[in-house]
Amino acid sequence: MTASTRTLQVDALARVEGEGRFQVRLEGARVVQAEFSIFEPPRYFEALLEGRSFRDAPDITSRICGICPIAYIMSASQAMEAALGWQIPEPIASLRRLIYCGEWIQSHVLHTHMLHAPDFLGLPDSLALAQQDRRLVENGLAVKKLGNRLMEVIGGRSVHPVNTRVGGFYRAPEAASLHALLPELERCEALSLAALETFASFDFPDLEPDTLFVALRHPSVYPLAEGRIATSEGLEIEVAEFPAAFIERQVAHSNALQGQTRDGAAYLVGPLARFNLNAERLPPDLLEHAERAGLRPGCRNPFKSLLARQLETIYALREAARLIRDYVPPEPSFVEGPLRAGTGHGATEAPRGLCYHRYALAEDGSILAATIVPPTSQNQRQIELDLIATVERFHDRDDTALQWLCEQAIRNYDPCISCATHFLKLDVERV
Secondary structure (H helix, E strand, C coil): CCCCEEEEEECCCCCCECCEEEEEEEECCEEEEEEEEECCCCCCHHHHHCCCEHHHHHHHHHCCCCCCHHHHHHHHHHHHHHHHCCCCCHHHHHHHHHHHHHHHHHHHHHHHHHHHHHHHCCCCCHHHHHHHCHHHHHHHHHHHHHHHHHHHHHHCCCCCCCCEECCEECCCCCHHHHHCCHHHHHHHHHHHHHHHHHHHCCCCCCCCCCCCEEEEECCCCCCCCCCEEEECCCCEECHHHHHHHEEEECCCCCCCCEEEECCCCCCECCHHHHHHHHHHHCCHHHHHHHHHHCCCCCCCCHHHHHHHHHHHHHHHHHHHHHHHHCCCCCCCCECCCCCCCEEEEEEEEECCEEEEEEEEECCCCEEEEEEEECHHHHHHHHHHHHHHHHHHHCCCCCHHHHHHHHHHHHHCCCCEHHHHCCCCCCCCCCC
């Protein structure tokens, strides 16, 4: 290293799901190299699905992520139903939305309270945060417990639920078991509003990079498991058109494909993208809470994704209560139809962002080909661009402070590194 060259490297990122690292090389005030590397072994989920029944896909793909299994279950189920031409009635769709609320609650709170908040207070982890603000951590654990409970009541268990299936649910939960959660939903909404006020007091680094936001967009509701794919540049397409607008590419330094638009642009999925593309779908009072916290539509500061996640937690708690009050057990709890050959696409909003699935089926319903594009692989290139912007904006800080900011920039995305390493392109040249 010379006087004008600095290299920052972290070989094992802390407080993220999975194993990854980053390296940044700085010459003066200019970044000449930035690499966010995912080095977990690929798990080849697409190949594992080939030849299996369409019914197996939701359960198998849910194993991609123990934190967000519903995203994979629902995206896979939607794709299969599209390929088979099955129509899902509104009561089943509402129950799916309800279990998705549970996943958003437990995943968002895990990240905001346990993994991300310590960054803004200069603390190494949630244990140190508990010593400084025990109530914040205890309240976060209470909200997470409720999210897990909601998934358990509907799905049979909170990790890799067993009650979901293509076409709906094996059994609809009793209304009484869901109504019993209403008092705790109301209590946890109050706790989460208080946490939003706490997070609003944090010192957010001043960074506003140019960002292309991508998320589902729905004409009447804030998207969880429904909608068309929209971008902040005005594109709006059907889910089946995803491959025409977005592609993945292999890079030498990572075991995960990187998402980009067809014209080569990086893009961002996740809470900040959803908020910017769907803010008008939120209740007016929640928008007022967001504005008081310093989060407004059009915000490009990736560090304020913490606020967007917390706002979505509050929304999911309130939406879950609404759905429970309106709940009537669907009869039957699932639909079925004839099998046929076809190709289907599905996309839902995992807590970390858009989760896209595509399946080609044979006439007997066996899977001929599968494509799964998780949120973290889509965000990987944007994370690298954020590292560049962060280092160049704060290059005058010492290495320790700059390295901390770089790790925090990655944790803005709550990257599920394990989710991203399900595929690796392999070219073999034989002589």
